[in-house]
Amino acid sequence: MRSLRGRLGVSIGITAVLSVFLTGIVAIGLLRRYSESNARSDLTKVARAIAAEDPDTVGTTVTLPLIRRVLAINGDQAAIVTRNGSVLGNAASIVVGINLQPLIAGREISGTARTDAGNVVYVGVPISLPRRPAVTGVVLTRPVAAARGLLGPLVFRIAIAALIALAVPIAVAAVLAKRLTRPVHDVSEAAARISKGDLSQRVPISEDEELATLGVAFNNMASALAESQRREREFLASVSHELRTPITAIRGYAEAIEDGAVKGGAGHAEAVGVIRSEADRLEHMVQDVMDLARVGSAEFHLDVSPVDLTETLREAVAAHQNEAADARLALTADLPEQLVVESDPHRVRQVVSNLVQNALRVTGAGGAIGVAARAEGSAAVIEV
Structure with missing residues (x-):
């Protein structure tokens, strides 16, 4: 039996x-x-x-x-x-x-x-x-x-x-x-x-305490799976949208070169520069997706050490000054003299760079973007 x-x-x-x-x-x-x-x-x-x-x-x-x-x-x-x-x-x-x-x-x-x-x-x-x-x-x-x-x-x-x-x-x-x-x-x-894809399934909660705990745990798991699926779909939609811009630019300049619309050394140099820039942007996006996939897994590592957050943020802002100038945007930093925290400087700079890039894309010409940091208790707060 x-x-x-x-x-x-x-x-x-x-x-x-x-x-x-x-x-x-x-x-x-x-x-x-x-x-x-x-x-x-x-x-x-x-x-x-x-x-x-x-x-x-x-x-x-x-x-x-x-x-x-x-x-x-x-x-x-x-x-x-x-x-x-x-x-x-x-x-x-x-x-x-x-x-x-x-x-x-x-x-x-x-x-x-x-x-x-x-x-x-x-x-x-x-x-x-x-x-x-x-x-x-x-x-x-x-x-x-x-x-x-x-x-x-x-x-x-x-x-x-x-x-x-x-x-x-x-x-x-x-x-x-x-x-x-x-x-x-x-x-x-x-x-x-649920295994067949119906994440809306829930079970009734029993009056018995132990069985009620089982039902609540299962329903929480189902809700978490549904929320995870929703976020995954939103993320994929966002990534698809972000990938279209550099791909469109690369395709446009490639077709222009192929059709002979780009003439002269200066035109070719500009087209090649745009293609290279958009290719770098694609590479960064792919790297970001890979980093996001590693979060929470054993492959994602943080090299935590004492780091001067002020210096790290200044380097991140300086790296985007030319891009901000080309977009006719003011990129400024409001930072303390020194702000030492326990963190991974590479990951901090990566996060701030992504935030600044997002701000550059959505801010209209003549606008201003500010990067600020301050100590708050035993932690530090970064704002873009």
Whole structure:
């Protein structure tokens, strides 16, 4: 059985069956002990009643057979024991296997023993007969089977009750297994649909805390995947747009050269310069995309060291002054004398250069672009 629901239901069912089985064994054992104890109690009462009778009649050939006939109604037997351990009459087989020494010493005895008559429950009560000093006690026995006479029907009823009781936990196990595995099934189905591209799938949140945690975690994961996909699409759209400009310029000048529209050394030099510039721009874009792809992976490294942020930003601004002048833009830097931070100077300059290039593209002629930096607590803030 491979399904979690099936295994869970079977496990709970087996546990219930074992519990009922063990409970039944313990109950039967206790009932046996109780029935034997109850038999000893009954026999003790009878034996004490016999011992309390007229001492002149107990043990005579008239009274003892009468007592035995009365006891035989329930399968019980009686024997009169003398001080030397012998038994009056022909009842010696009744006490075979029973230790009579405590009774001869004047103490009551009780227990179970294996006699010639089989396994019996027995009791012995001392008797004091002034006219018959040889008599020391009376022993009564009852077959264990008779003592447990009501146990058979009772065990049958217990078994019927146990079978009925088993139906309840088995039904509960089936319902519980279905309830516990339903959220897992929902997550499995939703995951399958997400794997096919449907990132809108979500699972209902269970009322159970552990299963609710699973549902919330899955929904958060699905939302994160959807957001990641949205950003990826936006990024690809942005990259596609950015790539069109240099590609268009390169294609335009290449076609102009091919068609002979560009004439003279100066024209060719200008065309080659534009093509080279746009090719460099494409290279930078590709490098930026590769760097972005490495972010968060083991391939992306930061060489962190103490760096003067003021000097790094000045170099980045100086690198774009000619480009700003060609676009008739004012590019200025508002920087402190020194601003030392723990960072990767190459990555900082790369980020600032990208920001300045973006500003140069979107700022109209005659505009101004400013680069500023300031300390803020234990960090530094750069603004473009």
